[in-house]
Amino acid sequence: MSETSPSPEKNAALMEKIVSLCKRRGFIFQSAEIYGGLNGCWDYGPLGVELKRNLKEYWWRKNVQENDNIVGLDGSILTHQEVLKASGHVGGFSDPMCDCLLTRARLRADQIDPQSGVAYCYTGASHEESGWSIEREYAVLLKEGQDENKARKTARLYFSQFLTDKQISPKKIELAGERTEEVRESTRFNPENGSLLTEAREFNLMFKTHLGASADEADESAVAYLRPETAQSIFVQFKNVLETNRVKLPFGIAQIGKSFRNEINPRNYTFRSREFEQMEIEFFCREEDGMALTDEWLERRLAFYEEIGIPREHLHILDVPDGERAHYSRKTYDIEYEFPFGIQELEGVAYRTDYDLSKHREHSKKPLEYFDEEKKEKFIPHVVEPSAGCDRTVLALLCEAFDEETITNEKDKEETRVVMHFSPRIAPVKAGIFPLLKNKPELVKKARQVENLLKPFMTVFYDETGAIGRRYRRQDEIGTPYCVTIDFDTIGENGDDLIDTVTLRERDSMRQQRIPISDLRNFLLEKIH
Ligand code: GAP
Secondary structure: OOOOOOHHHHHHHHHHHHHHHHHHHEEEEEHHHHOOOOOOOOEEEEHHHHHHHHHHHHHHEEEEHOOOOOEEOOOEEEEHHHHHHOOOHHHOOEEEOOOOOOOOOOEEEHHHEEEEEEEEEEEEEEOOOEEEEEEEEEEEEOOOOOOOHHHHHHHHHHHOOOOOOOOOOOOHOOEEEOEEEEEEEOOOOOOOEEEEEEEEEEEEOEEEEEEOOOOOOOOOOHHHEEOOOOOHHHOOHHHHHHHOOOOOOOEEEEEEEEEEEOOOOOOOOOOOOEEEEEEEEEEEEEEEHHHHHHHHHHHHHHHHHHHOOOOOOHEEEHHHHHHHHOOOEEEEEEEEEEEEEEEEEEEEEEEEOOOOHHHHHHHHOOOOOOEEEOOOOOEEEEEEEEEEEEEHHHHHHHHHHHEEEEEOOOOOOEEEEEEEEOOOOOOOOOEEEEEEOOOOOHHHHHHHHHHHHOOOOEEEEEEOOOOHHHHHHHHHOOOEEEEEEEEEOOOOOOOOOOOOEEEEEEEOEEEEEEEEHHHHHHHHHHOOO
């Protein structure tokens, strides 16, 4: 986080507020919540889906519709096993994982913070009265200042799982062979309880399934996978796109869609999910242009984030060093955002060379070359890939927008205004439409007319309940950039001067202006475009 960033406690409290607002106002719900929840999966509620759609539509417009040399694709989610064998996912798309020997909790081995302290090691345990005993190595790490009896209690709990008589209290177990050992910077112990972990082993992150009604578990030929990235269908359809569209290098194929990874530790709200959406472009080019285009795409992507309301100063660029990049990548930038839970990746811009197309040519034995008419050259194009996470961007937008302001209300009292400062472009609701009073038919009729005028062009929300101030607050909390109030001036009760004009209130400044209804649509369209 930046130098002025708040404490971890404040950041955790902030994150809690954002999560609570998202649930309270219908942005994001836990999947299958009434059944206890499906870990790593999320449902977007009425406001969340609008926000997400606005993001995806803007990405599509900027990248596909406004570019002559980028076309779209919508590939299948179920993926042929050969595609993912060729890409290396079947053999190598894995994370190291280990299990807590005490609680069976599964942890990502590469995400465990190294710890130091004294390990209490045991060779087994026994229970004299019943004659039960076990020989098995186990250890518990105690950090400085912790009571040694904590290690013994944990060890007894561990060995008690092997008791044949479950009536025996763990307290009655005798520990064998206790010895201590200084441990420095070790990742072999569970940071939560000090228990020893299993050795790390590789865990493939793909969801496997079987195609067809008669497919049985053992039928390897029926195996398919839920795609772990949208990129592969782009490579596999490269030749079809090339032959059916008059595209020339450099050109891109863009795709937005769901991807699936059986993440070991889904965490940080929607940040690391098991089902998520990606927005990816494979931008094909000549080898000599690869490096420069990677830099160019980085700038284009940074500009995009600025346009949706994520300022440059809250983004970090990690130039991934040699040895840490994927083996096929000659250059990778990670675009990271300052989330309340830390600086984390939003998007990767990677120069993937000709690796993927070459692999698919080799495995499929189909020609995937590009023929350059002018130079009379045939070659496998290289590719630059800006790969963004849609859900992560939504989360960044929510974190960026959230604010609590102290303001003085109409009664001259201080109050907290919760406001989401979404850019009008991506805000889920563009305008609130309020008749000043709900029991005045002329006001209601006019307000409904205004609603119907705007509805075909943008998402609006009609609200006639409560005082105007309260209605403003409700819209502030979901980030509606404008509120339109239809009052007595609108219907000509105070003379003809202001007839058919409305009060337009802007969310961030809370300033109000009078505007003719006839100008309203164009005014708002310009702001939200
Ligand atoms: N085709 C390249 C690729 O998939 P990646 O870095 O694994 O690269 C790209 O993923 C982006 O997809 C990430 O920057 C992130 O925004 C998003 N993403 C990846 N795994 C995710 C997960 N488990 N949950 C949410 N978003 C994820």
